[in-house]
Amino acid sequence: MQYRPMNESDLDAVLAWDVKEPVSWIGADRYREETAARQCRPEWTWIAEEDGRILARALWWGRSDSERPITLDCLTVHESVADPAAVAAELLGAAHAVFAEQGAATPPAYNIMLPQDEGDEAGRTAAAAWREEAARRAGLSERIQRLRFEWAPEAGVPGPSDRLVFTAEPDDEAFVEVFRQVARGSLDSETIANVASMGEEGAARDDLEFYTGCPGKREWWRLAHTPDGQLAGFAIPSRTPYGPNVGYLGVVPELRGRRYIDDVLAEITRFHAGEGAERITATTDSTNVPMANAFRRGGYRVSEIRVILAAPAA
Structure with missing residues (x-):
């Protein structure tokens, strides 16, 4: 399997990516918007590819003026992969190595965002579990849980x-x-x-x-x-x-x-x-x-x- 940043020919596949797990992820419209704002960038968009198929996608985020990515905001693996944590860990490790070569003192933190809609608690738990395991294998072993609150009129x-x-x-x-x-x-x-x-x-x-x-x-x-x-x-x-x-x-x-x-x-x-x-x-x-x-x-x-x-x- 090959782990690499995307190139121009990968764009359609990256945009067509779909996630069915109960976890927040970056879809095509948001990706286009944040790419236009230089918050997502091709060099921060990594894929795992095998036999011409994209099997995993990792999207790092930064501010418009950031030299390097600040956080990993979206990590997904195709549902056909038997061990998503293993593939994701290799993908993160490859990207972290390149970020380090570019001057990053530590790898960017990873935010797993789990919407608190009613139902599917088991699905949220499973979605978080393999992602946490992948991050741990890639060196992101410190864990903090935060609550996001919202106010409406x-x-x-x-x-x-x-x-x-x-x-x-x-x-x-x-x-x-x-x-x-x-x-x-x-x-x-x-x-x-x-x-x-x-x-x-x-x-x-x-x-x-x-x-x-x-x-x-x-x-x-x-x-x-x-x-x-x-x-x-x-x-x-x-x-x-x-x-x-x-x-x-x-x-x-x-x-x-x-x-x-x-x-x-x-x-x-x-x-x-x-x-x-x-x-x-x-x-x-x-x-x-x-x-x-x-x-x-x-x-x-x-x-x-x-x-x-x-x-x-x-």
Whole structure:
């Protein structure tokens, strides 16, 4: 079997690919759109081929200005393959080797997205199982499970908070400081890992750089204070390439346990709703129970479970 990036003659077969498993995947229309935006690229689209037949397809994703792919967003194997995990693992291994030659320090993480529609729980479990096994064999052995939430207008638009005051703050350094404070005692796995590897200051500046680089606007960001002027936290409404989302929100350690997070989330929801949003997305680790509960109280429902598989930290 041959494992390689696609070429021009493979395009029709790549676009015609179909997936019947209950897992999110990239179809022809989305692939064309993201290729036009340089978020998917031929050199990031890998196939497993045998006797002229494509038996597996892996699609990595990046930002329009990315030098290398950021995540693997779609991994599928033809239903005729007896051991999909084995073929997929070889495909990932071949691609990871090329990405490393091109300068990638670690292979891109893999996002397995499992829509939470009713029914077919056994199918979702099976679809995730072979993909996780393939990723593990290819070196992506660190596992995080995240919940994707969605808000829709029928959930209701919250009113303004009567406990917190939200104000714009153009000074990035003020947000660096609140990023630092909110990270202390965080239950978010990525925040914990970033602070461990970069320190509070480095992690805060990394967060600032990431969110200023998102499609959302910097002027949307708000600091939250109590009526007597004490800093309570912050709200960052943002966007993904696909629509409005809850970018980052948090409460400083000394004011936690008072459900101020509900007020902060409501401010983000109210902002996006005021801009005409028909859907707002948000994610949190499944282990971050307080945040997940806040989303539920705020009218958000779980729409997808996302399993993130990554290489161990060096």
